[in-house]
């Protein structure tokens with residue numbers, strides 16, 4: 203369980219342009235389930251994902267990962283938790299051009315200090331699991347949209363994370379690719395992965411992925427919007 207207790211994130215605190223992106227959110231994310239954060243643009247979805255995934259620190263409140271309070275841990279512990287617990291899928295894939303699909307997948311695992319050949323083998327196996335092993339040596343700019351999406355998922359999986367965090371993963375995909383993405387998530391869920399997705403795409407929000415839906419507006423949970 204990831205327990206979020208009264209968490210807030212304020213940007214530019216004390217300045218005229220102060221923004222409360224997340225204001226007093228409390229939420230339990232169940233492991234091995236899928237949770238969707240939905241809400242209009244600017245409602246705080248990305249910020250909340252970043253807080254859950256230890257990419258940013260909250261201004262107030264606490265987060266517990268399997269009963270361990272992680273909010274106040276020193277940065278080096280947070281980096282470690284981020285790397286071993288979470289895999290991130292971004293809106294525009296965020297793959298690095300100029301290097302190959304395989305190299306992109308391996309990148310998040312370099313800091314683990316693992317042997318290069320072991321890491322390479324695991325990256326190849328992950329690409330194969332997603333059906334894009336034949337594109338391993340292709341540069342990112344040579345990939346189709348669907349291939350790039352699968353490589354982005356492979357990169358998120360390389361450190362075998364317990365939790366996948368995806369921010370608007372279908373925003374730039376057509377219906378076919380969006381359904382493909384949902385299929386990949388189904389496979390991950392069947393392997394016991396916890397999935398948290400920020401999306402306002404009806405294809406996602408009305409799919410089986412909507413096990414727990416949390417609706418945000420102006421950085422707060424809309425009353426009565428959490429369902430399971």
Ligand SMILES: Nc1ncnc2c1ncn2[C@@H]1O[C@H](COP(=O)(O)OP(=O)(O)OP(=O)(O)O)[C@@H](O)[C@H]1O
Nearest residue numbers: 213221222223241242243244245246247248249250
């Ligand atoms: N680094 C930042 N500095 C200042 N304000 C920020 C920053 N990041 C986000 N915000 C503001 O916080 C609010 C919530 O933004 P956030 O990106 O979390 O919303 P969102 O629901 O993910 O929106 P979208 O769907 O458009 O990505 C917005 O008003 C945004 O402008």
